[in-house]
Amino acid sequence: MRIPLLFAILVGLLLCTQSHGADLTTTVREEQPTVDAAAITKATLSNFLALELTRVTFDVLEADQVEAVVEQKIVAWAGGVPSEGERAEIGRQLLAEGSYYLTSLSYLIQAGGAIFPDGRPEASQAGDALVRIDALQRRLANGIAAGEDVSAVLLEAEEIRALTEGHDVPPPGFGPLAHHAEMLKRAWTRARQGIAL
Numbered sequence: 001m002r003i004p005l006l007f008a009i010l011v012g013l014l015l016c017t018q019s020h021g022a023d024l025t026t027t028v029r030e031e032q033p034t035v036d037a038a039a040i041t042k043a044t045l046s047n048f049l050a051l052e053l054t055r056v057t058f059d060v061l062e063a064d065q066v067e068a069v070v071e072q073k074i075v076a077w078a079g080g081v082p083s084e085g086e087r088a089e090i091g092r093q094l095l096a097e098g099s100y101y102l103t104s105l106s107y108l109i110q111a112g113g114a115i116f117p118d119g120r121p122e123a124s125q126a127g128d129a130l131v132r133i134d135a136l137q138r139r140l141a142n143g144i145a146a147g148e149d150v151s152a153v154l155l156e157a158e159e160i161r162a163l164t165e166g167h168d169v170p171p172p173g174f175g176p177l178a179h180h181a182e183m184l185k186r187a188w189t190r191a192r193q194g195i196a197l
Contacts, residue, residue, distance in 0.1 A: 037081045043149040044082045044090060045191065046184050048073055050151040051094045053183075054101055056176035063176055067183065074191045091144040098140050098154055105160055106133045114164035129160050136160075151180055 052069055055061040061069070073082075082090075108114055109126050116125040136153050143150035158177045162170035170178065 040081050042188055044087050046149040046151050047094050048090050049184055050154050053176040053180055054097050070187050095144050102133050102137050102157055108164055115166045117166055117168045
């Protein structure tokens, strides 16, 4: 009598243990980050446009060719998100050319070739400009690594370039990048509406 009773108790305990074990099991779900396709596309488009306008600054591209080059990108994306590889390549090129631009400004100032506006000692203006350029180099690299729109970095570089040419503020239309915002707006509208040039 004792063995069957002991067996029944053991079976009961085993069933209870399995039941409790099942209750303690949790399902772990890995949350996927939400992808904002429009934000990614717009940031990439803005960076590509900034890259092309920087090339105009260095006479690598004619100003009147920029919109056609940007249009080709929009058509190639066909309303989709640019691939990760293409975004990385645009970032790589922008980092190289944007850094070259900032380095060129730094060399100009260090070599004494800048003509700063009157009103403050030249040494103070030169020192301040060099500090800003160093900060812009970091912002450019960090922003590109994070996949962000870094056009503001290059626009600030244009402000420094205007200072080195004797302007307190950039004159209207100073440099190709001055047209970035309006060109981006037109390009983004076309991209969203599927309208070609």
